[in-house]
Amino acid sequence: MYLSTRGQVERMTSAQAIAQGIAPDGGLFVPEAIPCVDETFIVTLCSLCYQDRAAAILQLFLTDYTEVELKSCVAGAYGSGKFSSPAVAPVVKVGEQTVALELWHGPTSAFKDMALQLLPRLLSCALKKIGEQAQIVILVATSGDTGKAALEGFKDVEQTQVMVFYPEEGVSQIQRLQMVTQEGENLKVFAVKGNFDDAQTGVKRIFSDQAFNAEIANDGFKLSSANSINWGRLVPQIVYYFSAYADLVRDQQITQGDKVNFVVPTGNFGNILAGYYAKQMGLPINKLICASNSNNVLTDFLTTGVYSRNRPFYKTYSPSMDILISSNLERLLYHITKQDSKQISQWMEKLNTTGEYHIGDEYLAAIKELFPAGWVDDVQTAATIDRVHKEYGYALDPHTAVAWQVAENYRHQTGDTTLNIIVSTASPFKFNQTVLNALAGADSVKNKSEFAVLNQLSRIIDRPVPPALAELEHKAIRHTAVCGKQDMPKVVKAAIHTTR
Ligand SMILES: *Cc1c(COP(=O)(O)O)cnc(C)c1O
Numbered sequence: 475m476y477l478s479t480r481g482q483v484e485r486m487t488s489a490q491a492i493a494q495g496i497a498p499d500g501g502l503f504v505p506e507a508i509p510c511v512d513e514t515f516i517v518t519l520c521s522l523c524y525q526d527r528a529a530a531i532l533q534l535f536l537t538d539y540t541e542v543e544l545k546s547c548v549a550g551a552y553g554s555g556k557f558s559s560p561a562v563a564p565v566v567k568v569g570e571q572t573v574a575l576e577l578w579h580g581p582t583s584a585f586k587d588m589a590l591q592l593l594p595r596l597l598s599c600a601l602k603k604i605g606e607q608a609q610i611v612i613l614v615a616t617s618g619d620t621g622k623a624a625l626e627g628f629k630d631v632e633q634t635q636v637m638v639f640y641p642e643e644g645v646s647q648i649q650r651l652q653m654v655t656q657e658g659e660n661l662k663v664f665a666v667k668g669n670f671d672d673a674q675t676g677v678k679r680i681f682s683d684q685a686f687n688a689e690i691a692n693d694g695f696k697l698s699s700a701n702s703i704n705w706g707r708l709v710p711q712i713v714y715y716f717s718a719y720a721d722l723v724r725d726q727q728i729t730q731g732d733k734v735n736f737v738v739p740t741g742n743f744g745n746i747l748a749g750y751y752a753k754q755m756g757l758p759i760n761k762l763i764c765a766s767n768s769n770n771v772l773t774d775f776l777t778t779g780v781y782s783r784n785r786p787f788y789k790t791y792s793p794s795m796d797i798l799i800s801s802n803l804e805r806l807l808y809h810i811t812k813q814d815s816k817q818i819s820q821w822m823e824k825l826n827t828t829g830e831y832h833i834g835d836e837y838l839a840a841i842k843e844l845f846p847a848g849w850v851d852d853v854q855t856a857a858t859i860d861r862v863h864k865e866y867g868y869a870l871d872p873h874t875a876v877a878w879q880v881a882e883n884y885r886h887q888t889g890d891t892t893l894n895i896i897v898s899t900a901s902p903f904k905f906n907q908t909v910l911n912a913l914a915g916a917d918s919v920k921n922k923s924e925f926a927v928l929n930q931l932s933r934i935i936d937r938p939v940p941p942a943l944a945e946l947e948h949k950a951i952r953h954t955a956v957c958g959k960q961d962m963p964k965v966v967k968a969a970i971h972t973t974r
Contacts, residue, residue: 667959766876769795771797
């Protein structure tokens with residue numbers, strides 16, 4: 475069963491928690507108890523394909539779903555043709571003591587696919603289980619990656635619609651094309667006149683507008699979110715930690731029982747938190763290393779115990795980690811404090827009113843033991859992309875490069891020689907300008923179209939451009955609507971009736 479981190483909500487089944495998204499008391503849903511596995515479980519995973527590994531792990535958390543339901547969700551998400559690698563999330567040996575766990579072989583070339591391919595299926599199944607009749611309308615404000623991954627994930631999924639709002643001037647050319655060429659009958663994409671904050675504020679306002687919600691409820695619609703606070707987005711991420719470990723055992727790069735480190739480029743703390751659950755379940759993880767860019771709020775928190783968002787915000791080469799409030803940290807704190815929801819509520823209230831909170835030395839010591847942390851700036855990120863390509867012939871996207879460098883710094887500082895698994899969150903082609911610039915200099919990207927940059931990058935790193943990105947050049951534009959931020963409620967209301 476699932477509880478809220480803030481403690482004011484009755485226990486719920488996982489289907490209820492997934493259908494609700496965020497808990498009504500403002501907290502996040504967490505499992506009442508974390509299931510444990512033994513060695514045999516991990517050994518068994520070694521001979522399974524990714525889909526079966528996923529079903530085995532999901533079953534432990536989503537106990538109100540039947541095996542048939544989970545197998546069907548998993549087959550739809552990771553089955554034939556969806557991911558360009560048959561392994562779905564392959565592990566690639568790069569250096570002597572380093573491997574990369576590639577999470578970007580899905581339809582949008584970034585790690586959000588790992589969860590957003592599965593969440594819509596879990597949600598649609600949950601609606602049936604709890605007898606929800608309403609059509610669920612997913613509203614997404616996006617600065618780039620999440621919008622496209624949500625569109626791909628929810629495309630033609632029963633009883634759901636998805637509406638994405640992106641800032642007209644705020645996304646890269648590739649990201650815009652990925653969204654405006656989106657196919658599917660149950661979705662709409664809008665450019666908002668303004669920046670990401672305008673789009674995000676607009677969506678939040680609609681969510682909290684009671685009159686609006688009552689009105690659409692009358693017509694049989696209900697709003698929901700595909701944000702990483704939904705348990706249905708977190709639980710699929712636990713799978714690839716186990717899967718990576720099972721691959722390494724199967725390929726005899728480690729022996730069953732050996733400990734490994736995972737190094738995770740972190741923004742909202744969702745990815746790395748899934749690693750925490752894996753460790754609590756019994757996966758032999760030594761450290762979960764938290765890597766940040768110049769928005770180093772997590773590095774400071776994990777080293778001092780003070781979380782403070784009162785600091786400048788930087789736009790960096792790794793935009794998916796440009797974040798000052800890491801929502802999923804709340805779940806970690808809940809478990810570390812042994813489910814002290816009063817304490818969590820106080821800290822979150824403090825964060826809301828003063829912009830910071832302090833967890834004290836005892837809790838800090840517990841967290842520090844598990845989560846070493848570090849950060850690197852853009853200059854180091856670019857240098858790492860270049861150096862790793864020269865040394866190993868392996869191309870990193872900027873987010874993964876941050877993790878790579880933090881891992882090296884950690885090894886230097888601590889002498890810890892445990893195998894480092896770098897969690898690779900995006901294809902280098904997704905952030906092609908930054909990567910080509912790092913590898914070939916500023917002139918190589920100057921006045922070039924996105925597609926020219928993609929092609930040149932392909933030649934330099936000797937890998938094909940992912941077909942879904944290459945195809946964008948010739949795809950029909952299907953979504954041209956632009957709206958002012960004040961018009962968003964009107965636009966949503968009109969769209970839900972004209973979308974299937
Ligand atoms: C979303 C994202 C991240 C950050 O993941 P969190 O779960 O928010 O910590 C890192 N890299 C890429 C490429 C992403 O899209």
